[in-house]
Amino acid sequence: MDTHELVRRFATLTTAHLADACVRAGVPVRCAPAPMLPLFPGARVSGRALPARHVGSVDIFLEAYEQAEPGDVLVVDNGGRTDEACVGDLAALEAQLAGVQGVVIWGLHRDTADLRAIGLPLFSQGSLATGPLRLDPRPADALTAARVGDWTVTTADLVLGDEDGVLFAPAERAGELLALAEGIRDTERQQAERIRAGVSLRAQVGFDGYLAARRDNPALTFREHLRAVGGAIEE
Template sequence: MDSLQLQRTYLDLTTPHVADACMRLGIAVRCAPAGIRPLWSESHIVGRACPARHYGSVDVFLEAIDRAAPGDILVVDNGGRLDEACVGDLVTLETALAGLRGIVIWGLHRDSSELRTIRLPIFSLGTLPTGPQRLETQEAAALTSARCGEHEVTSDDFVLADDDGVIFMPLSQAQGVSELAAAIRDTERSQAARMQLGTNFRKQARFDEFLATRNADESITFRQHLRSIGGAIEE
């Protein structure tokens, strides 16, 4: 699935929809650390991962951007450091001018005011005025993989990020995940609409039936019951 297809397919899917779909399909749910948040609310980005490991200089980002395609998302590995900001306004502007969709940073950013003006979606652990005061040797894999928390991300992955967080998935699974995520989304929207009209969720979920079934067989879970009636609220 190319960048344009990703944009069209995941435009109305959230990270919770996708996480639930991954769980049902048996695909590992790879989320960025919970502390990685968008610079402003209502951010929603999707695109192929463009990894870059930071060693104290912005040249690695420029090289990654040079290799990237429009629609990609720059995934910056700064080891989760909280003693320096590694992305500022110039790197962000360069990323935007190259047509990338956003930046996910396992680390900190700075120049927040300028970044809000540039308006390229930024997800990071937070902000700090101080930039890098080190310069380390760049590793051979600096542009082929990046870590984000406990997970490794490569260009074989794509990124979906919104107000609930950041999730990484294999590009090869994009279609199957999107189809199930859309079904989960539609089910939940239908359930919510019925609740707004007065039908509570216990009635929709036939909760009395579940309790009776569980009393007869303690191994039956609510999740199994929901699946059996086509409901969706947890996975």
């Protein structure tokens, strides 16, 4: 799937829809750590991951930009460090010039006011005034894999971000996951409209029937019941 199609379809979805789609498809739900949020309200990204493992110098980002494709999302692995910022205004401006559509940092940023003025979607775990005061050895996979929380992200992954955070998904399953997410979105919208019209969610999903069935079969889960009736509240 090309970047334009991905961006177009994700524009009507949320990361929550995609996370639920992953559950339904049996794909691991790979969310970035909860503190990783957008720098400004409404920021969204959806594109191929462009990994970069930061070791103390901005040159790793410049080298990543050399191989960037339009619409890529820079994924910076700074080990979740909270003692230094690793991306500032110049790195963001250069990313923008290289066609990178956003930056995701497992770590901190700085130059907040300038970054907001630049407007490039940026997700991080917060900000700090100081940049790195170190220069560590560069690993062999510094431009092919980035660690973000519990997950390793490569160029075979997509990055999807909004105000609920950042999710990583296998690019090869993009079509399937987007289709599932669109179905979940449509079902949830219909359910929400019916609630506003006075039809409770309990009535829509036959909750009394679920409770009765669970009395006969204590092992029955609500998720199994929802799948049977076409509900979408949990996935």
